[in-house]
Amino acid sequence: MRIAAIVTTYFPTSHAGVIVGKFLRGFPTDDGLIAPRTEIASLYIDQIHERDIGRQIAEKYDVPLYESIRAALTLGGTRLAVDAVLLIGEHGDYPVSRLGQEMVPRRYFFEQISAVIAQADRPIPVYNDKHLAYRWEDAQWMYETARELKIPLWAASALPVVWRRPNWEHPAGEKIDQALVIGFHMVERYGFHALEVLQSHVERRQGGETGVRSVQCLSGEQVWRAADQEKWSVSLANAALSKIDGGPGKLEIDRVTDPLVFLIEYVDGLRAAVLMLGDNGFVRKFSYAQQRGTAIDSLEYHVDSGPTHAAFGYLGLNIEDFFVSGAPPNPVERTYLTTGILEAAMISRGRGGKLVRTPHLASIHYRSHSRARRPTGSRPSGASIADWQTLEPGATPAAQSIPTSRAGTVRGSRRRED
Known part of the structure; x- marks a missing residue:
């Protein structure tokens, strides 16, 4: 099963750094290091951080590094060529809204991902790290688009x-x-x-x-x-x-x-x-x-x-379960709702603490089910606390990204794309 990893930035302690690597090396848990059943087939990095290791990871694990989201999903071709998408829109140098929200482009990423999926007419699972978007309208668009296109969608925090x-x-x-x-x-x-x-x-x-x-x-x-x-x-x-x-x-x-x-x-x-x-x-x-x-x-x-960041081992394991089965470990409506609550809280804070009515959240009804895998002990043990070496930024060779060759122009009656 081939996964496209679409990330905002990739440094050692970034969410990309503590999640993507688990899909390459295994998922550290109290019960041992669990081998991946999937492969990272492509990587797209929106911003190169001064302590970037994403390009070094791509070089070490022979993962193609593409310059566009579309290319990462098509593996440089013309049609969807992966089986799942890992969308990690956390961290990066993005503006902050007047309400104090980090304007991370999760919707913009998902728009491109869903467009490639729609063109192929082949729904594949998409995991969106953390809340769906910083703005309710974006989250609603993502949720409704996923339903319309029958894209299995899950989003989550590692905390549960x-x-x-x-x-x-x-x-x-x-x-x-x-x-x-x-x-x-x-x-x-x-x-x-x-x-x-x-x-x-x-x-x-x-x-x-x-x-x-x-x-x-x-x-x-x-x-x-x-x-x-x-x-x-x-x-x-x-x-x-x-x-x-x-x-x-x-x-x-x-x-x-x-x-x-x-x-x-x-x-x-x-x-x-x-x-x-x-x-x-x-x-x-x-x-x-x-x-x-x-x-x-x-x-x-x-x-x-410690260095394993094993909380993300468990989260990654649940993401992989979702990719393999197509069934979210818990209803995506949980994070759809928390996304809306969070935006309402930010609006209230921006208005000096005024109460915000949320009729758009009053219609979110669901029944809880949980297939999530999580530790049963109270503290990490086993592989969760084992040694975990991380690449030092700049210390190993870095992959060169694959330039885009498509301009998107459609010419004449033959509809040839450049």
Whole structure:
């Protein structure tokens, strides 16, 4: 099975760097290094970073490096010649919108990918790394185009398939009264991860996913005033924080800088919060807590496994399962919804914390199913923590890209393309 890897940029710790290499070398997991069943048949890099290793990877593993997305999908020919697409639109030197969103060209990439697929009339699976797009209109276009062309589409965060302590998820079909996620770091990039953690649990509640009615993002002192007004639960925040190994144990307002909170109201009345606790080191992990009646469930998410970046080993394994089967490990609607929630939160923040009604998200209904492979232990072990050598930028030969030969011009009645 041949895969085209379409990436924004490729340096050692970029998402391309920690995902594509797994498809070439194997997927490190607690149960061993799992050999790929697929092959990277082509590579397209939109921007060459100053610490680029993508060209060196292409040289080392004999992967053709193309100058256009179309060429990468056709392997330099005229028709679709691959069986799946790995679209990694994360990192790179792109503008930032007035709302603070990184304007990564995921839709633009997907437009080109879907056009080649449509021309061939051969739907193939496409994985889009992280949220579908920074703008709802783009995400909606991608989702609806995939459905129209019958393209199997999946998008995801690695967080739902990392180590949990305890190894727990919300029991399917049971009610949730309220839920909260602890997050940190960059509001858009890491806020998305926090929303995926949240959604992976709450979508399993009684009645399934019903959509979102409104979103509000509060900043600074607004966050603590909202707690006083019981718009989010300090007791749930403390329950989540208590699960973080080496963490603060409980909320200490004086130690938090630049806090944010996303307040989410679902159509069925569920209220949830994502509490982003800044970037000063107060917390460096995600955690989750929820209330069911008088019971509170909480758990920590652990990501770090050293140089293997094995969280992406598990994510990559699930991507490969999707490519081979054509069936997403969980409904793509999860990330379709979190994409919309994230944009609404960014809009709310840009408006000084005003509540944003989301009728476009109220119609996203789905039932959770999860075929995702994830670790059962609370910490990495086995191949997840084994040695993993990474190429040093500039230290090994780099591949030369294959120039494009097609200009796209159609001439005369013969319709010959240049």
